[in-house]
Amino acid sequence: MKGTFFNKPLEWNIETVGESWQQGSSINGTLKVKNHGTETISLADAGVGLAYAEIKKIHARAEGALKLDATTTFEQKELKAGEEAELSFSFNVGPNSPVTDKKASYYLAYGRQFNENHLQSKIEPKxxxxxxxxxxxxxxxxxxxxxxxxxxxxxxxxxxxxxxxxxxxxxxxxxxxxxxxxxxxxxxxxxxxxxxxxxxxxxxxxxxxxxxxxxxxxxxxxxxxxxxxxxxxxxxxxxxxxxxxxxx
The missing domain is CATH 3.90.1150 (Aspartate Aminotransferase, domain 1)
Incomplete structure (x- = not known):
């Protein structure tokens, strides 16, 4: 599963291993960011997180809709002009974690402060x-x-x-x-x-x-x-x- 998001001057690309996951498994993937600007950008608060949210709140773009369960941040704290950074991530989905249904789902929230963009992550029953x-x-x-x-x-x-x-x-x-x-x-x-x-x-x-x-x-x-x-x-x-x- 892939996702791309542009928030000038940064380009974000996220890719996961698999399209859906069962309870008790793990969501693995990579997040890449590239600085297309001419100035150095801080990555101090940037990365990817596993978050749970009500689907209708996501569609309405409600503030604070994503409730973070776990996060991973870049070791590299700044990105120079033209530079690219990559972050590998792995999030455990507990055996009793909520499955994706009509009302709510897990999401991979990524970017600065984990709220620039998100990718729905379908969790299925064991x-x-x-x-x-x-x-x-x-x-x-x-x-x-x-x-x-x-x-x-x-x-x-x-x-x-x-x-x-x-x-x-x-x-x-x-x-x-x-x-x-x-x-x-x-x-x-x-x-x-x-x-x-x-x-x-x-x-x-x-x-x-x-x-x-x-x-x-x-x-x-x-x-x-x-x-x-x-x-x-x-x-x-x-x-x-x-x-x-x-x-x-």
């Missing part, structure tokens, strides 16, 4: 999460509608199957996060339950939450390999609990 969502689709026909950043991880909104045994489940929001090396899966169901306590029978909607904490051996068989059997057993246990308590 591959582990998308593979588990794939299991829910393949074996239980829960369809992914969307995902978004949550306070502690990534929330996937899933549409339940139309099968009779799950007719009571109206929706499922499944939130993934990491607690050190343990996988946290928080299921938030909206379920329908028959109310027979009143004179007229009616259907109520209730929230039902279940949280599972899985050790590495329970969700992984090694690099890029999920423990499908154990994960399916965990998912099926959760679904059975909801159906048993709420089926009508």
């Amino acid at each position: 591959a582990l999460y998308t593979k588990i969502v794939g299991l829910l689709d393949t074996f239980h026909r829960f369809k992914q509608k969307e995902f978004k950043a949550s306070k502690k991880g990534v929330e996937f909104k899933l549409l339940p199957p139309t099968s009779r045994d799950m007719a009571n489940i109206e929706s499922l929001n499944l939130t993934f996060s990491m607690d050190e090396d343990k996988l946290v899966m928080k299921y938030d169901f909206q379920v329908k339950k028959l109310d027979t306590s009143s004179v007229t029978t009616k259907i109520n909607k209730e929230s039902h939450s279940i949280e599972k904490l899985l050790a590495p051996k329970e969700y992984s068989l090694g690099k890029d390999m999920i423990n499908q059997d154990t994960l399916l057993k965990s998912v099926e246990a959760v679904l059975s609990e909801v159906k048993l308590k709420n089926v009508y």
Whole structure:
């Protein structure tokens, strides 16, 4: 991914390795600046930073929209006329860092005081999460509608199957996060339950939450390999609990 910006007399060029990044990875790249002017320019406060921002504030060019998480500055503190400087950078994206969604995203903010220009950096969920969502689709026909950043991880909104045994489940929001090396899966169901306590029978909607904490051996068989059997057993246990308590 590349970006170029001119702010006379400086020309900025940024380039990253890759176009998008998963949670738990790192954003690597280089930032170059060239002085096209005739005078020496200070680079004392210049560099690149990883910042988080609401997308609508970026589009509106709102002041202070970019919230810096980390920065890297040029070792060279000034740039003579016609001179060029280069800065390598690497920013870690934490395992629970917010993913890019409709509302907000990470950006690479660069230039003097890290606010001359920015480049949106798309952060995607960990591959582990998308593979588990794939299991829910393949074996239980829960369809992914969307995902978004949550306070502690990534929330996937899933549409339940139309099968009779799950007719009571109206929706499922499944939130993934990491607690050190343990996988946290928080299921938030909206379920329908028959109310027979009143004179007229009616259907109520209730929230039902279940949280599972899985050790590495329970969700992984090694690099890029999920423990499908154990994960399916965990998912099926959760679904059975909801159906048993709420089926009508």
